Amino acid sequence: MNHKKRLHKPRPVSILISLIAIVCLTLMHGCYKPPLEQPYRINELNNLILQANKAFEKGQSERAESLYHEALKKSRIIQDDNATVIVLISLSRLYTSTGQIEEAKKLIDSATELSNRAFLPEDTLEELNFEKARIGFLLNENVEQLLRKLSFSNFTNIRIKSLNLIARLKIKQHEYEEAEKLLNQALIINQKTNRIEEANSLRLLGHVYLDKDNALAGQYFLKALEIDKELAIPEKIALDMETLGIFYKNMGEKQKAKEYFIRALEIWKGLGKKEFEIKAVKEIESL
Structure with missing residues (x-):
């Protein structure tokens, strides 16, 4: 006697429930939007960096340091490598201004390590390279070759800063004529676009002229002071x-x-x- 397997037909109610579940999932998937947390955090991060920069300019080192560290924490949370490197560079500048050069070097080493595994914009990489050179200069390392390369940067600001720093190196080496040429080149490129670096160029020209024209040296120092007062x-x-x-x-x-x-x-x-x-x-x- 042949016993045929009986196939159970799905009940209409089960089919209905399954269809409703599929429709609900489809609707949820199509309509779901993640919270707008990321853009908000990016704006918050940018504001923190801006506040820190302003505090630094005003000479409020402790407040600037606190804000930079807060910005650094946020940039790492949202995995913004570019912002992280920018904050590390800013902290390095802050630390060198307070004489903490070794601490500044550690930050730049950390930023360099990150730059080797992350994709960063060219301007950030150039800023990082300049900061490496600046720290190296303060530690009496040979950084002239790197600075010469940066003096041909695509970014005007980097070119000006590099020329000023090479000039500082030449003044240190008592090569005043070369320093004067570099500083005048920096001023020509600058055309008042970067007032801080314009003041730096003029101040350094004052040092160049100390031994050969005291009156002119004094004028350069006073011009630098005038600009820094304007910038407050x-x-x-x-x-x-x-x-x-x-x-x-x-x-x-x-x-x-x-x-x-x-x-x-x-x-x-x-x-x-x-x-x-x-x-x-x-x-x-x-x-």
Whole structure:
């Protein structure tokens, strides 16, 4: 006797439930939109970096450092490699301004390591290379070849900064004519597009002329101070005041020198820079 297997027909209710489930899943998949968290975080990150930069310019080092670290944390959370490298470069500049050169070098080494495995825009890579050269210069490393290469960068800002830094190197090596040529080249390229670097070029020209034309050297120092006052960057203004104080001290004009050192001291006190305060006080007492 043949026993045929009985096939159970699916019940209409089961079919209906399955269809409803499929339709629901399809609708959910088609209509679902992820929360707009990422763009918000990117804007938040950019704002943090902007705030940190402003704090740094105002000489508020502790606030700038805190904001940079917060930005660094956020950039790593959202895996924004470009922002991470930019923040590391900014922190490096902050640390060198407070004399923490070895700490700055560690940050740049970290940024370099990241740049080797991430795709970064050309301008960020050039900024990173310049910062490597700047740290190397401060550590007395041979960075001239890298700086010469960067002086032909596609980015005007990098070219100007590189020329200024090569000039600093040449002044250090007492090659004043070469330094003067580089600084004039930087000023021609600049055309007032980067006022901070324009002031740097003029200040360095003042050092170039110290031994051959004191009057012209003084004019360059005063022009640099004028620009830094326009930009309202306290640390730069204080450093200009100190430069002029040393200039007039060496010229034998003690009263003028004292006035500039006193004004520099006022700024350092306002910024809470104890190390620079002590230095200014010593200069005043020596007059």
